[in-house]
Amino acid sequence: MKKILITGANGQLGSEIRVLSPLFPDFDFVFADRSEFSLESESETLSFLEETKADYLVNCAAYTAVDKAETEIELADLVNHKAVAILAKWSFENNCKFLHISTDYVFDGTSEIPLKENDRTNPQNEYGRTKLLGEIACQENNPDSIIIRTAWVYSEFGANFVKTMLRLMNERESISVVNDQIGSPTYAKDLAEAIFKIIETEGWYPGIYNFSNEGKISWFEFALAIKEISGSNCDVKGIPSEAYPTPAKRPAYSLLDKTKIKEVYKIKISDYKSSLEKCLNNLSKNI
Known part of the structure; x- marks a missing residue:
């Protein structure tokens, strides 16, 4: 039986993988969250990897506090970059298939057409910079690795835009949301x-x-x-990004071209609205 190690097990993607895991009884899953596998200590990371001896390693762990990363640079770099190098190297040396999750923030957001995998990277904030360094370390230490860049992730689990909007729409008569950042959301279940x-x-x-x-x-x-x-009566207003300043600069355009993954792995990708409906339906059941 093949063993799959999932890091960041309590995050949005890790949680969705856990929900789906019973559908794959031919695999032995090991779910490791930050308390068991923090990635902040090289010796602890390596000892956990040696103890687990996985056949597949899916790295969902990341430092994702985009604004905090502007000041917590060392911690963001440790998790998003240096730890990835360790995971990638160990995987390569131990014949373990390594799949790493990255982000649209490796781009600068100035494109006007969907971004392809080989387009020029130019991150505009520390989160994006550390994630790009993680990608580079991943490929340098493990040329057999797979990296999936994703964007605007949401799910029933954890904190995310969808859950924040539902809460604010319930609490307020009107809210304002930026209308000049373009992309497409990702339902974590679809990515899982x-x-x-x-x-x-x-x-x-x-x-x-x-x-x-x-x-x-x-x-x-x-x-x-x-x-x-959701059937909310809240008044939602569009505002420019400059009216909602944040410590970290966000890309104005991060629409990803998915042609490659659809052609290579024959993956069918759902429209954002149908996936959003599924997520909101699941959230309503849990209220």
Whole structure:
């Protein structure tokens, strides 16, 4: 039985993988959260890897506090970059398939057409910079690795834009959301299913892949869809990014081209709205 180690097990993606794991009884899953596997100590990381001896390692762990990363630079670099190098190197040396999750923030957001995997990277904040360094370390230490760049992740688990909007729409008569940042959201469950498809496919094709749901929208339009599906009466207003300053600069355009992952792994990607409906339906059941 093949063993799969999932890091960042209590995050959005890790939690969705855990939910789906019973559908794959041929695999032995090890779910490691930060308390068991923090990635902040090289010796502890290596001893955990040696003890687990996984056949597949899916690295969902990351420092994702984008604004905090502007000041907590060392910690962000430790988790997003240096730890990835250790995981990648160990995986390569121990014949373990390594799949690492990255982000659209490696780009500068100045494109006007969907971003391909080989487009020029130019991160505009510390989070994006450390994630790009993680990608580079991943490929340098393990040329057999797969990297999936994703964007605007949400799910029923953890803190995310969808849950924040639902809460604010319930608390306030009106809210304002930026309308000049363009991309497409990612339902973590859809990404989890794509990861299982990759693992179950006979071929393992290393390299960088993009994944998000289909559609081209702004955060404002995403909020409008949440309002519509949830039946909220809250007034949602669009504002420019300059009216909502943040410590870390966000990319204005981060729409990902998913052609490669669809062609190589025959993965079908859902429209953002249908996936949002599924997520909101699951959230309503848990209220």
